[in-house]
Every structure is written in structure tokens, then in C-alpha cells.
């Protein structure tokens with residue numbers, strides 16, 4: 346057991362925690378970052394194929410409308426690959442029938458119509474996205490496309506997601522649907538690692554915060570290794586569901602406990618399938634496939650000069666269901682479905698990497714946590730206020746691009762600004778820490 350002091354403790358070394366820590370360090374503030382895993386990046390992580398080429402098994406795609414992550418990519422000298430999109434988008438209706446020429450236009454119209462509704466309109470209070478969709482007069486196919494889009498992106502059953510939350514969340518994602526524009530050669534995870542390297546010994550991996558005790562003007566964290574850290578302020582930079590699993594002494598105020606209880610973790614499985622060559626292009630296909638007999642399944646071409654590959658996402662209730670059947674089932678099912686959609690060559694893959702994020706120990710799931718309590722209008726605002734000196738931040742809470750890497754960077758820097766304001770406020774005792782250290 347050891348004891349250490351700092352001005353600020355940051356719990357979590359995902360993009361939120363790393364961005365918060367970097368902003369604080371740049372302002373000359375003494376920081377310790379505690380990360381539960383044996384690596385940084387959180388929901389951004391990578392694995393290597395057998396030839397050593399790394400791919401992002403968590404967050405991957407970025408676009409021009411995400412200035413903060415794009416600036417980090419440039420700053421750390423990483424190259425971008427444009428996501429190949431040329432060719433036909435395939436809708437696979439069942440194991441036999443497929444059609445090309447699909448566009449997101451019809452389901453996009455439903456999405457745009459929903460987003461024109463004021464999230465606080467009393468007419469939609471208590472309404473789930475599913476209940477609202479049932480009232481729309483769109484053709485069944487357009488509704489199925491919208492449903493697949495919602496469950497594939499928010500990774501929860503559409504019947505659980507309050508319409509107001511979906512609208513509010515979607516309005517903050519301001520990229521007009523081009524989030525898949527680029528991926529980072531050499532992985533966006535390497536960007537997280539480069540950011541972490543700037544923190545040096547301030548970062549401690551394999552160090553899970555288990556208990557946060559708050560006092561007047563200071564906070565004490567106990568870790569799973571029974572180490573104790575003290576600071577004047579703390580940023581818990583983990584998703585809301587994970588934040589609620591930490592013990593707080595005294596208990597968090599009731600409104601905060603209720604605000605955390607409003608969230609559930611998303612369920613997603615991401616798989617890379619590598620090939621000798623992008624054979625689907627021979628038939629004029631883009632490699633993008635959406636399935637209709639199951640919802641939340643989506644394939645996309647992530648080939649670059651270095652390799653040909655498809656990435657397949659299983660999102661929402663389908664991921665939860667497939668997770669229960671084991672990795673062998675999921676892999677076999679993905680290949681079987683790719684063969685049905687793209688041809689027998691899809692079975693001749695050269696390598697495959699699957700990452701199941703369902704119930705992930707330290708992120709809870711992915712892509713993000715989602716509010717499923719229709720009455721929890723204030724949940725985000727309450728969590729953002731926190732219980733100073735305990736502050737909370739996560740991609741989910743970002744004013745723009747919530748649930749994206751971009752949002753994590755913004756949320757982290759915002760939390761750092763709140764903490765700096767608190768450190769400089771007159772209410773804060775001169776320095777409980779420096780006093781106790783001397």
C-alpha cells in the first residue's frame with residue numbers, strides 16, 4: 346500500500362481522461378491518472394493481425410467535421426485512409442434475396458423528421474422511439490431501415506430509447522452522416538497512446554479506483570491494489586454506468602444516484618475479416634451491406650493500400666443475443682452471411698479478429714451508454730454538475746459528438762476547465778494537499 350498526492354486525480358485513460366489530464370498538465374496542474382486496464386484508450390483499442398498489422402477494435406472512424414481528433418491525428422503524425430465507399434450498397438433481405446441501389450434516403454427522411462421535433466415537446470413525453478415510429482405512415486421498408494439505423498448506432502433496443510433522448514443526442518452529432526469518412530492508418534489507438542505518452546509517470550495503469558471519499562476541499566481514492574491517492578479535485582472520466590459502480594463515501598447526492606441509474610450500456614461486437622483482395626469490387630459492390638432479416642448488422646470496406654478487409658458491426662439487441670451464443674457462433678454467422686451477400690470468396694478470408702464489447706468489464710459496452718429512462722431529462726446536466734470536488738466526464742456527456750472520440754476529447758477538456766475553475770475559486774482552501782504534504 347502506498348499513498349500519493351496531487352492537485353487532481355483523473356480516473357480513466359480513455360480519450361476523455363487523457364484529454365482532461367493533458368489540459369490540466371498544460372496549465373501547470375499536478376495530475377495523477379489512474380487506469381484500471383493494462384493499457385490506455387478505453388473504448389479505443391487495437392489488436393494485431395498475424396502479420397503484425399494493427400486495426401482498431403473499438404473506436405475507429407473520424408471525419409473532417411471532428412476538429413479535435415483530426416488535430417490530434419495531425420499532431421502525432423498519423424496518416425488517414427479514406428474509407429472506400431465506391432460501388433453499390435447491398436441490402437440483404439434474407440439468405441437468398443439481395444438488392445443493390447439502396448440509399449439511406451428514406452430512413453434518413455424519418456431521422457430528419459424526428460430531429461425536427463423539440464426534445465422537450467410535451468407531446469412526445471414518455472414516448473419511445475419505437476412508439477413514435479409506429480405512428481408514422483412511412484413504408485415498412487423505410488421504417489425497417491430507420492429501426493436498423495437506431496439499433497445499430499445507439500446499440501440498445503429501439504423500444505427502450507426515449508424519443509427525446511434520441512433527438513437530443515442525434516442533433517449534437519453534426520456531421521450529416523459522414524462519420525465513416527476516414528480511419529487512421531496505424532490505428533487511432535496509437536493516437537491515444539501518443540497522448541498518454543505526454544503524461545509520462547503521471548499515468549498509472551492496472552490501477553482501478555474502487556472507492557472515492559470526498560471531504561471538504563479534498564478527495565481520497567482507494568484502488569483495487571489498496572493504494573491511496575489524495576487530491577483537491579477528481580475527474581471520474583468513465584462512462585456513466587461504470588461511474589455508478591464506484592463506491593462513494595459519503596453516498597452521492599440522491600439526484601446524482603438517480604441520474605446515473607437512467608443509463609444502460611450499449612451492446613456491440615466488432616469483427617475484422619481480412620482478404621487477399623477486395624473481391625466484392627469485381628461485382629461493383631462497395632462492401633457495404635445491411636441485413637434486413639436481422640437488425641443492427643452492418644458491413645463496411647476498410648481496405649487500404651496495406652490490406653483488404655471488411656469490418657462487420659453487430660449492434661443492439663442482436664449483439665446481446667449473439668453474445669450469449671459464444672464467439673464461434675458469431676464468427677461462423679458473420680462469414681455465412683458475408684458469403685450469402687458477397688459470394689463464396691467471402692469464405693476464403695485470410696485472418697479474422699473479433700472484439701465482443703457486450704458487458705465489457707471496464708467500459709460496460711459500446712459504442713456508448715444510452716439513457717433509457719424516459720423521465721431522466723436532467724440526467725446529463727446533473728452528472729455534469731457532479732458533486733465537487735468530484736467531477737464526472739465521458740464522451741456521452743459531450744455537447745457535440747456524444748458517443749464519439751471527438752465528444753470524449755471535448756468532454757475531457759470541459760471537465761478540466763470546471764476543475765481549474767474550482768481550484769482557483771475562493772471557496773477552495775489554499776491547498777489541503779500541499780499543507781498535508783509539508
Ligand SMILES: Cc1cc2nc3c(=O)[nH]c(=O)nc-3n(C[C@H](O)[C@H](O)[C@H](O)COP(=O)(O)OP(=O)(O)OC[C@H]3O[C@@H](n4cnc5c(N)ncnc54)[C@H](O)[C@@H]3O)c2cc1C
Nearest residue numbers: 357359360361381387388404405406554707711740748750
Ligand atoms: C466497437 C466500438 C466502435 C466505435 N466506433 C467509433 C468510431 O468509429 N468513431 C468514434 O468516434 N467513436 C467510436 N466509438 C466510440 C468511442 O470509442 C467512445 O465514445 C470513446 O472512446 C469514449 O471515450 P471515454 O474516454 O469517454 O470512455 P472510455 O474509452 O470507456 O474510457 C474510460 C476509461 O476508464 C477506465 N475505467 C473504468 N472504470 C475505471 C475505474 N474504476 N478505475 C480506473 N479506470 C477505470 C476504462 O478502462 C477506460 O480506459 C466506438 C466504440 C466502440 C466500443
